[in-house]
Amino acid sequence: MPQDTSGRLDASAFHRNKDAILEVLKENIKVLRPRILEIASGTGQHAIYFAEQWPQATWWPSDIDPHAIASIDAWRVHKGLDNVKPAQTIDVTSPAWLDGEAFDSWTQTFDAVFSANMVHISPWQATLGLIEGAAKRLDDGGTVILYGPFTINDAHTAPSNEAFDESLKSRNPDWGIRDISAIQQAAQLHSLGLAGITQMPANNMTLILRRG
Numbered sequence: 001m002p003q004d005t006s007g008r009l010d011a012s013a014f015h016r017n018k019d020a021i022l023e024v025l026k027e028n029i030k031v032l033r034p035r036i037l038e039i040a041s042g043t044g045q046h047a048i049y050f051a052e053q054w055p056q057a058t059w060w061p062s063d064i065d066p067h068a069i070a071s072i073d074a075w076r077v078h079k080g081l082d083n084v085k086p087a088q089t090i091d092v093t094s095p096a097w098l099d100g101e102a103f104d105s106w107t108q109t110f111d112a113v114f115s116a117n118m119v120h121i122s123p124w125q126a127t128l129g130l131i132e133g134a135a136k137r138l139d140d141g142g143t144v145i146l147y148g149p150f151t152i153n154d155a156h157t158a159p160s161n162e163a164f165d166e167s168l169k170s171r172n173p174d175w176g177i178r179d180i181s182a183i184q185q186a187a188q189l190h191s192l193g194l195a196g197i198t199q200m201p202a203n204n205m206t207l208i209l210r211r212g
Helices: 012-028 043-054 065-078 124-137 159-171 182-189
Strands: 037-039 058-062 110-116 138-148 192-199 204-210
Touching: 012 043, 012 110, 012 204, 037 043, 037 124, 043 058, 043 065, 058 159, 058 192, 110 124, 124 138, 124 182, 138 182, 182 204
Parallel strands: 037 058, 037 110, 110 138
Antiparallel strands: 138 204, 192 204
């Protein structure tokens, strides 16, 4: 992945999906000045771009990888945006996250929790942790928005997704494309219902999980 001297990483997927994802976020987060926590922010480009295009929203980016944290903050400093908070290190399987603790200088609750391309590139336990911790940090009516490839009734939606799934599992047997029904069942355990599914470019989807 390309990186400049400041530590800013550049992900090619970001350039392909940024506008489609932003449209879905705006359609599903019906708050005048939304507070949005992003899990697994990666390079930080989504948070920065969304904050630029949606100045009424405030973004709390995070990641578990120190290189990603450095990239997020390098992008934040480069753009000088007041509505992007310093990145935090979050492990969604850690007790602090699962217990709903607040992080330094962060608000306790959010209007939405967003995550792109994490669910399939992590163990299933991470998805369960993401949903559990997110549910504890949402205000009433809050939304969890998950972007990436998913299966429907254990069937892939495109041959390319099936090949991608095989590639993921060859790299790590705990990774893989998850089924929407499994996500829905996990969400229901924490009073989150599947409120919508949006078809996205490149055979991806956005799942909308909502409380209340």
